Amino acid sequence: MSGRLEGKVAVITGGASGMGQASALMYLREGASVIIADLNAASGQATLDMAKQAGFEKRARFIRTDVCDEAQIEAMIALALDDFGRLDIVFNNAGVGGAMSPIVETRSEDWDKTFDIMMRAVFYGIKHGARAMKNTGGGAIINTSSTAGLGGGSGPAAYSAAKAGVINLTKNAAVQLADDRIRVNAIAPGGIHTPLVPAKTEDEMKVFMKGKQPWPDTGKSDDIAYAAVYLGSDEARFVTGTTLLVDGGLLAWGPGLFPHSGASITAGMRMSSTGEADKV
Numbered sequence: 513m514s515g516r517l518e519g520k521v522a523v524i525t526g527g528a529s530g531m532g533q534a535s536a537l538m539y540l541r542e543g544a545s546v547i548i549a550d551l552n553a554a555s556g557q558a559t560l561d562m563a564k565q566a567g568f569e570k571r572a573r574f575i576r577t578d579v580c581d582e583a584q585i586e587a588m589i590a591l592a593l594d595d596f597g598r599l600d601i602v603f604n605n606a607g608v609g610g611a612m613s614p615i616v617e618t619r620s621e622d623w624d625k626t627f628d629i630m631m632r633a634v635f636y637g638i639k640h641g642a643r644a645m646k647n648t649g650g651g652a653i654i655n656t657s658s659t660a661g662l663g664g665g666s667g668p669a670a671y672s673a674a675k676a677g678v679i680n681l682t683k684n685a686a687v688q689l690a691d692d693r694i695r696v697n698a699i700a701p702g703g704i705h706t707p708l709v710p711a712k713t714e715d716e717m718k719v720f721m722k723g724k725q726p727w728p729d730t731g732k733s734d735d736i737a738y739a740a741v742y743l744g745s746d747e748a749r750f751v752t753g754t755t756l757l758v759d760g761g762l763l764a765w766g767p768g769l770f771p772h773s774g775a776s777i778t779a780g781m782r783m784s785s786t787g788e789a790d791k792v
């Protein structure tokens with residue numbers, strides 16, 4: 513199916529790399545006009561060139577944006593309104609790994625910087641995106657969280673706490689903005705092979721996820737872009753305040769006490785008459 517975002521105007525932060533770039537290009541293919549916003553001007557220009565080569569020159573723009581700066585978020589939204597006349601979708605997706613050290617060694621400034629990029633920026637995107645959408649009858653806001661925001665031990669402390677915050681902010685904003693017909697949802701990616709993760713090749717990514725992710729294939733940027741197309745489209749008209757896991761079953765597996773198939777452990781167990789598993 514194509515044209516799922518026909519006529520819509522979207523802003524995508526972190527749109528110059530990884531899942532943001534894949535989303536920008538997929539949004540263009542689905543008929544949207546797209547403002548690609550990113551701190552990295554070189555990869556922003558490269559993404560814009562890709563969009564042009566694919567024939568989307570008229571519907572694509574790049575604006576260098578530091579999402580931690582409220583004035584720059586306002587400029588990013590203003591570009592959508594000035595060049596395309598409206599705003600339908602904001603995808604607050606920019607992110608970094610943030611403070612990596614153990615809690616007892618994490619410096620306050622590194623903690624704060626992580627929260628600036630991963631949480632305060634999402635607040636700015638919701639605030640200014642919603643202000644614009646209120647004037648045009650509604651829209652969709654999508655925030656990138658992470659499986660790290662849902663499970664302990666899935667990421668560094670500051671990153672995980674900020675991503676957990678994104679999930680609650682998503683719900684709160686969804687409630688506040690429902691009357692304005694602005695839907696607010698989050699996507700929680702699992703391990704996705706992008707420049708953000710240490711694995712350089714797909715094979716390295718497979719090794720990195722081995723024993724953690726049940727699904728055999730590697731998570732790719734397009735897997736997130738497909739979710740972002742759905743949440744941004746009218747197909748999701750009744751979906752708000754939710755967090756969509758796109759993680760190859762990473763969180764479904766939980767603590768992983770059993771192997772994926774369960775076979776080697778269950779082979780040595782039987783159910784007693786009370787339904788309890790006994791070792792035989």
Ligand SMILES: NC(=O)c1ccc[n+]([C@@H]2O[C@H](COP(=O)([O-])OP(=O)(O)OC[C@H]3O[C@@H](n4cnc5c(N)ncnc54)[C@H](O)[C@@H]3O)[C@@H](O)[C@H]2O)c1
Nearest residue numbers: 526529530531551552578579606607658701703704706708
């Ligand atoms: N890759 C994964 O496995 C994974 C898993 C869960 C969540 N995420 C989240 O997905 C989002 C996208 O990550 P990705 O994997 O595509 O990474 P990526 O590094 O490929 O892309 C992130 C983009 O954000 C931009 N950016 C960073 N700081 C910025 C700032 N201050 N202002 C504007 N732009 C800025 C970067 O320049 C880059 O283009 C992030 O929020 C990340 O935390 C990634």
